[in-house]
Structures are given as structure tokens and as C-alpha cells.
Amino acid sequence: MDCDEVSRLLDAYLDGELDGTARPEVQKHLVSCADCRKEADRIAGFSSLVRATLPMYKAPAELKAKIRASLREASAPESHWLFRLRRPLMYAAAILVLGFGLASAFRTYAPNRNQELISQAIANHACSLMVDHLVDVTSSDRHIVRPWFNGKLDYSPPVADLAQEGYTLVGGRIDMLDKRPVAAIVYRRGSQVINVFVWPVASGKIDFDVQSDRGYHFCGWNQAGLNYFCISAATAEDIEKFEDEFRDHANL
Amino acid sequence: MGDERRQFDEIFLPHLDAAYNLARWIVQNDQDAQDVVQEAYIRAFKGFHGFRGGNGRAWLLTIVRNAAYTWFNKRLSDQKWVPYVEEKHAEIISIDQSATENRMEKQKEDLRGALERLPPEFREVIILYEIEGLSYKELALSLGVPVGTVMSRLSRARQRLREEFAQVKTRRTANGL
Numbered sequence: 001m002d003c004d005e006v007s008r009l010l011d012a013y014l015d016g017e018l019d020g021t022a023r024p025e026v027q028k029h030l031v032s033c034a035d036c037r038k039e040a041d042r043i044a045g046f047s048s049l050v051r052a053t054l055p056m057y058k059a060p061a062e063l064k065a066k067i068r069a070s071l072r073e074a075s076a077p078e079s080h081w082l083f084r085l086r087r088p089l090m091y092a093a094a095i096l097v098l099g100f101g102l103a104s105a106f107r108t109y110a111p112n113r114n115q116e117l118i119s120q121a122i123a124n125h126a127c128s129l130m131v132d133h134l135v136d137v138t139s140s141d142r143h144i145v146r147p148w149f150n151g152k153l154d155y156s157p158p159v160a161d162l163a164q165e166g167y168t169l170v171g172g173r174i175d176m177l178d179k180r181p182v183a184a185i186v187y188r189r190g191s192q193v194i195n196v197f198v199w200p201v202a203s204g205k206i207d208f209d210v211q212s213d214r215g216y217h218f219c220g221w222n223q224a225g226l227n228y229f230c231i232s233a234a235t236a237e238d239i240e241k242f243e244d245e246f247r248d249h250a251n252l
Numbered sequence: 253m254g255d256e257r258r259q260f261d262e263i264f265l266p267h268l269d270a271a272y273n274l275a276r277w278i279v280q281n282d283q284d285a286q287d288v289v290q291e292a293y294i295r296a297f298k299g300f301h302g303f304r305g306g307n308g309r310a311w312l313l314t315i316v317r318n319a320a321y322t323w324f325n326k327r328l329s330d331q332k333w334v335p336y337v338e339e340k341h342a343e344i345i346s347i348d349q350s351a352t353e354n355r356m357e358k359q360k361e362d363l364r365g366a367l368e369r370l371p372p373e374f375r376e377v378i379i380l381y382e383i384e385g386l387s388y389k390e391l392a393l394s395l396g397v398p399v400g401t402v403m404s405r406l407s408r409a410r411q412r413l414r415e416e417f418a419q420v421k422t423r424r425t426a427n428g429l
Contacts, residue, residue, distance in 0.1 A: 011403065012403045017387070017388045047382060050413070054363055054382065057269075057277070059273075059289070060272075063290070066290055067293045070293070071260070071261075071294065071297055074297055207255075209254065244261075
């Protein structure tokens with residue numbers, strides 16, 4: 001191999017991307033040719049200079065929000081569709097359940113559990129606003145709110161710090177939901193209060209897109225063995241946004 | 253939120269900075285880079301079922317790159333390619349100079365100026381290889397060219413960057429900065 005040939009392969013050789021017979025040949029040439037060795041040093045040196053000093057652009061903060069909004073839009077037709085279908089389906093299920101309920105004394109049916117759960121969650125949310133019992137522990141510091149739950153529950157709910165995203169942590173509370181005590185984490189954005197209920201999925205996973213009932217919007221999901229149910233009088237879009245942020249910031 | 257959307261977010265949102273950096277270097281301004289990245293994420297989401305696992309970052313960057321070139325072509329058909337203006341760049345360098353003091357900062361600025369002077373196909377190969385660490389094979393897939401072409405393009409891109417870097421530096425030194 002002569003210097004011209006080697007110079008064509010030198011970058012790939014230094015990048016460890018040269019294989020087959022070419023590799024040992026370039027190596028052999030480098031041992032005997034000081035000029036090519038010098039050039040190899042220059043290439044490698046410059047390459048590491050680029051890696052170490054080339055300025056990187058960081059995505060502006062608003063870009064993530066913009067992308068999320070357009071992803072929501074992109075996936076919207078699908079959910080609208082399901083959303084429109086969900087209601088009649090639920091009515092149908094309710095009628096069915098009613099029928100079954102009349103026919104037999106047993107009434108354990110999956111949609112029923114969801115419905116019960118939603119009613120209970122709405123009641124909890126409304127109650128937390130009406131009665132002066134929004135929180136049992138008041139703090140905007142998640143390092144205070146999270147430990148507060150210790151000893152009161154048999155699991156540790158993640159408490160996300162969403163101050164940067166515009167949600168102020170108000171505190172925490174214990175509520176009854178799904179026939180067990182659950183953690184309620186409370187956030188505030190402007191005049192809107194958001195309750196997030198968190199409990200282990202042992203009694204069954206929940207997962208549904210934003211729905212509305214009695215003027216509230218809510219959605220449920222599960223993540224790392226815990227069910228999450230968030231509810232507020234904010235708009236459906238706001239709730240979806242909140243879910244995004246919460247999922248992002250709760251340690252996954 | 254659907255399962256698909258959730259999965260998509262978990263795989264691709266962490267690569268947002270890399271996506272933006274690449275777009276920013278190709279199209280060379282913030283607003284257009286944001287548009288390109290946004291478009292790329294929508295494209296990626298729509299084509300998500302075609303993603304078979306593997307290197308999500310490389311997959312996304314390929315889409316960002318393609319979106320950037322769609323943007324380029326649209327712009328090129330709108331107006332003529334803006335030629336490189338020597339004075340403009342010289343000025344940028346001298347302005348930055350007043351703020352930067354140490355050698356590292358100067359090198360950074362010189363390197364930025366040098367890379368800005370390369371044609372986009374060289375800029376992208378530098379970013380994708382040196383910064384994002386794609387392999388030659390991934391680069392070939394991403395750029396849609398054979399590995400042999402990747403090899404020569406990267407080699408030429410480095411060579412050109414080195415030359416531009418030396419020139420920018422010389423000019424700065426000549427200006428007594």
C-alpha cells in the first residue's frame with residue numbers, strides 16, 4: 001500500500017471501522033512511514049478536539065411542550081373515535097350490569113369497578129374542595145410530603161416537583177379509594193386544584209384516557225406497579241398535559 | 253394517553269436535545285430547527301409501528317435529518333441559496349471575541365465558525381459521527397448511501413473542517429484578537 005491509498009483509508013482505520021485485509025496493511029504502512037503517522041496523529045487529534053469543544057445546542061424549553069401538543073393532535077383522531085364510542089359502550093355495560101344485578105345477587109363486573117372507582121374519586125375530589133380538608137400535610141417541598149406518607153401506607157408514592165411546569169405542590173392527604181387507603185397528592189395551578197390518587201395495582205390496574213363527568217376531567221394510568229388517577233375541574237387538555245408532566249417527573 | 257403514545261414518549265423524548273442539535277446545525281437557525289424537530293417527531297410517531305427496536309436515537313436522527321432536507325428543498329425552491337458572506341461571519345467572531353476570554357472559548361468559537369462554513373452534507377456527517385457517535389453502518393442507513401461513501405465523506409468533511417478551522421484561527425489572529 002502506498003501513501004495515497006493509506007490516506008484514503010486513514011480515517012476509517014482510526015475510527016476502528018476498517019476490516020478485512022486492509023487493516024493490517026494500513027498498520028504495516030504506518031510503522032514504516034513517518035509522514036502518514038504524522039497525518040494520523042493530526043486526524044485523531046483534531047477529531048478529539050471536535051468532540052471536546054464543538055458547541056452543542058440544547059433544545060429550548062418550549063419545544064418539548066410544542067412537540068407534546070402536536071403529538072396529542074396527531075393521536076387525537078384515534079382517541080376521539082374511542083371517546084365517542086366509549087360513552088355508548090359504557091351505557092350498554094351499565095344496563096347489562098343492572099340486568100345482571102337484578103338477576104343475581106352477585107355484581108362483580110369489571111366496568112362496574114371502574115365506574116365505582118370514578119364515582120368515589122369524584123366524591124373525594126369534591127370533598128377535598130368543599131370541606132376544609134384539602135391536605136393533611138401542607139408543604140410545597142416533596143421531600144416533606146413524600147416521607148409524610150411513610151408509616152401511613154404500605155407503599156411510597158412518588159411526589160413529583162412540578163413547580164417549573166407551573167404546578168404548585170400543596171401537600172398530601174390520605175383518602176379511601178378502591179376499598180383501601182390511598183395517597184392523595186394535591187397540586188394547584190391558578191385557581192384549579194388537581195388531586196392525584198396513587199395506590200398499588202394489586203387490586204387491578206387502571207388505564208384510561210381523559211374522561212369527563214359532573215364538570216370534572218380525569219384520567220388514569222399505571223406505572224411501575226402503582227395506579228395513578230388524576231382529577232380536576234381544569235380542561236381535558238390541561239389534564240392530559242398534567243399527566244404528561246407528572247409521568248415525566250415522577251421517578252420512573 | 254394510549255399505550256403507543258406513552259411508549260413513544262419514553263423512547264424518543266429523551267433524545268430531544270440530540271434531535272434539536274442536529275437540526276440546528278443543518279438548518280442554522282433556532283426557529284426553523286424547532287419546526288424541523290417538531291415535524292420530525294410527528295413523522296416518527298406516525299411511522300412508529302415501523303420502528304423495530306434497536307437504536308432509537310439513530311432512528312430518530314435519521315427522521316430529523318430527512319425533515320431538515322425537506323425544509324431545505326422547500327426553501328431552495330422559494331429563494332436562491334444564500335451565499336456565504338465573509339464580513340458577516342468576521343463580525344460575529346469579533347463580537348463573540350469581546351465576551352470570550354480563555355483559549356477554550358476561542359477554540360469553541362473558531363470551531364463553530366468553521367463548521368458553519370461547511371456545506372450541510374459535511375456538517376451533518378460531523379455531528380452524526382463525532383457528536384452522536386453513530387457507527388459507519390448506522391450512518392450509511394441514515395444518509396441512504398453505501399458505507400464506502402460514508403467513509404470518504406467523513407474523511408473529506410474532517411479535512412475541510414480542519415482547513416476552515418485553521419483559516420478562521422489565522423484570520424482572528426491577524427485581526428489581533
